[in-house]
Amino acid sequence: MCERGRMAYAARQVPAVRRDACSLALAFTARNDENVEADRFGILVPALANRPTRAPKITGLRYWMLQVLEECEHVSADFAPDPVHDLRVALRRCRSLADGLTALDPDPEWKAMKKAGKRLFQRLGALRDVHVTMEWVENFVGQEPLPAVPEAEPNASPVTDSASTERIDPAAEALLKILKAREAEQKREARSALEEFDRKQWRQWSKSLPARAVRFRPGAALFKHLALERWTEARELHDRALRNRSKTAFHGLRIGIKRFRYIVENFLPVEHKAWSNGLKEMQDLLGEVHDLDVLWSTAVSCRVFSNPVSRNLWHKRILDQRNTRIAHYRARMIGPDSLWQVWRAGLPQGKQIQALATRRMKLWAAGLDPDFPHSERVASLALQLFDGLLASGWAPIVDGISARSSLLAAALLHDVGKSEGQKGHHKTSSDLIQRHGNPLGWKAADLQRAAIVARFHRGALPSRRHKALRDLLPDERKATIQLAAILRLANALDAAHDGHIHRIEIESNGLRTNKNQALVIAAEGYSHLAPSAQTVAAERHLLETVLRRPVVVRAIKNPWIAHHRTAAFGS
Numbered sequence: 001m002c003e004r005g006r007m008a009y010a011a012r013q014v015p016a017v018r019r020d021a022c023s024l025a026l027a028f029t030a031r032n033d034e035n036v037e038a039d040r041f042g043i044l045v046p047a048l049a050n051r052p053t054r055a056p057k058i059t060g061l062r063y064w065m066l067q068v069l070e071e072c073e074h075v076s077a078d079f080a081p082d083p084v085h086d087l088r089v090a091l092r093r094c095r096s097l098a099d100g101l102t103a104l105d106p107d108p109e110w111k112a113m114k115k116a117g118k119r120l121f122q123r124l125g126a127l128r129d130v131h132v133t134m135e136w137v138e139n140f141v142g143q144e145p146l147p148a149v150p151e152a153e154p155n156a157s158p159v160t161d162s163a164s165t166e167r168i169d170p171a172a173e174a175l176l177k178i179l180k181a182r183e184a185e186q187k188r189e190a191r192s193a194l195e196e197f198d199r200k201q202w203r204q205w206s207k208s209l210p211a212r213a214v215r216f217r218p219g220a221a222l223f224k225h226l227a228l229e230r231w232t233e234a235r236e237l238h239d240r241a242l243r244n245r246s247k248t249a250f251h252g253l254r255i256g257i258k259r260f261r262y263i264v265e266n267f268l269p270v271e272h273k274a275w276s277n278g279l280k281e282m283q284d285l286l287g288e289v290h291d292l293d294v295l296w297s298t299a300v301s302c303r304v305f306s307n308p309v310s311r312n313l314w315h316k317r318i319l320d321q322r323n324t325r326i327a328h329y330r331a332r333m334i335g336p337d338s339l340w341q342v343w344r345a346g347l348p349q350g351k352q353i354q355a356l357a358t359r360r361m362k363l364w365a366a367g368l369d370p371d372f373p374h375s376e377r378v379a380s381l382a383l384q385l386f387d388g389l390l391a392s393g394w395a396p397i398v399d400g401i402s403a404r405s406s407l408l409a410a411a412l413l414h415d416v417g418k419s420e421g422q423k424g425h426h427k428t429s430s431d432l433i434q435r436h437g438n439p440l441g442w443k444a445a446d447l448q449r450a451a452i453v454a455r456f457h458r459g460a461l462p463s464r465r466h467k468a469l470r471d472l473l474p475d476e477r478k479a480t481i482q483l484a485a486i487l488r489l490a491n492a493l494d495a496a497h498d499g500h501i502h503r504i505e506i507e508s509n510g511l512r513t514n515k516n517q518a519l520v521i522a523a524e525g526y527s528h529l530a531p532s533a534q535t536v537a538a539e540r541h542l543l544e545t546v547l548r549r550p551v552v553v554r555a556i557k558n559p560w561i562a563h564h565r566t567a568a569f570g571s
Contacts, residue, residue: 060213062206065094065210068087068202069199069206079127079187096262099114099263100262100266100267103364104363105363105367112205116197123190123192126189133291134180137176138172140172140314171299171305171306172304175304225357227268228348229440230263231340234253238340240252250286254286261283278332289322289329293322355441357440358408375415378490381490381494386486388504388521392519397475402443402449405450407453410487413450414429414491416432426455429455431451452468454487456468456487458488482546489536489540493532494532500525503523503524504556515549519552520552521551521554
């Protein structure tokens with residue numbers, strides 16, 4: 001590139017190829033030219049000295065939501081690269097914060113905010129891609145000349161103009177021309193997206209959602225569990241990318257590491273301080289790999305190469321740069337001392353994982369269930385009944401540990417559907433459980449079963465005609481009905497929602513050997529004269545059907561009360 005071209009390029013102050021949320025952290029090595037620098041892989045980029053710099057701001061949700069509104073004003077002027085990038089950064093910050101908080105807070109406004117931000121973010125994406133590709137093309141022009149111009153005729157007079165000693169690559173010029181036309185088209189699309197963006201609603205969310213976010217303390221163990229989920233997803237994408245080495249796989253890996261990084265950055269300040277450099281470096285490397293892939297595919301699809309020599313040289317240069325970055329990524333991310341292992345060591349281990357998953361599940365349910373203490377009591381009673389049946393010789397159709405996990409989840413979540421109304425809430429609960437997914441530490445099959453069990457905690461008795469049971473295998477269907485029978489009775493024991501019954505015992509032994517023996521359930525606090533006794537009498541029917549024996553529920557005497565009453569009468 002000629003000196004005039006370099007100066008004009010630097011004067012435009014185009015941002016470096018790929019920047020993260022609010023910092024310019026790529027390490028550059030100064031060259032003799034004061035207007036141009038080379039990054040660690042030898043690509044020419046604009047000099048940072050001629051660009052205005054900003055102090056990084058790491059702030060809360062309200063700041064970033066207000067920043068979106070401010071950047072909308074900046075973007076609307078001319079949709080230049082810097083404002084477009086800054087607006088997408090602010091939107092990404094808001095969405096990543098909402099993504100983490102949605103896992104703990106089921107308020108539907110989080111989802112609505114994410115959806116609105118995603119719509120604008122994606123419609124600005126095509127314009128941002130054009131800007132990034134243009135930067136890469138101009139950076140490539142600054143490299144050693146490409147022999148795309150035919151050799152001079154033997155009798156032609158020599159060229160003495162110093163400005164023409166460095167040839168401008170025709171492929172780069174053609175590609176830039178096409179990209180500039182696309183930029184104009186995408187600016188019109190971006191302007192339309194900006195006009196459709198509901199800023200009034202966004203401003204309302206900027207007041208209500210941060211007020212909900214302050215309830216969750218950064219650095220809490222639940223956020224570490226969420227970060228471990230993101231780590232696990234990213235690690236699976238890492239294995240896939242190294243296995244098949246496709247462009248799509250490396251692009252997915254970049255997104256996976258980005259999602260892990262955002263959880264750490266937003267919610268784990270101690271871990272972020274220790275890991276931020278490595279996380280950013282890996283995201284930047286994979287981002288540049290993606291940019292190079294887009295650059296090559298764009299150049300090929302636009303047919304800008306006038307001859308095979310030009311095409312091969314471009315391909316070789318792009319491939320060399322890409323391979324250099326992949327090699328650097330592999331060096332940092334493979335082996336016992338890799339960054340993967342460093343990050344994993346700081347996240348929950350062993351039994352902590354399922355315990356934290358259960359806490360997350362309870363927190364999510366408490367945000368939907370209008371009387372979650374009732375659900376916790378029902379869960380306690382259901383597990384007491386389940387464990388008592390096991391001790392008496394009964395055995396579930398499926399694995400006992402798996403069945404107990406499903407029963408616990410179904411009991412804790414059986415009333416989340418009340419968040420959408422009382423009528424048919426058992427069906428709504430089942431749908432919400434299925435859509436919620438399974439937190440790391442819980443098996444998907446157990447929660448799938450729990451959703452169906454919760455569906456039958458009330459209402460019609462389960463049978464083969466129900467769609468939820470129709471497609472299950474016979475043993476799975478029987479296991480689901482068994483757990484539904486236990487849950488129905490446990491729910492009936494707290495039908496008054498007063499916690500009067502909090503302990504039960506199974507007084508029958510040898511259920512497996514004596515098939516005619518009734519199952520006697522002694523419940524502390526139960527009275528056959530209480531209004532809930534009628535509900536208990538009705539809901540024990542399914543358990544009687546499952547066990548093929550009568551079920552008797554009676555009151556249990558409180559030993560402590562009996563002892564003190566005797567002492568009082570004796571005195």
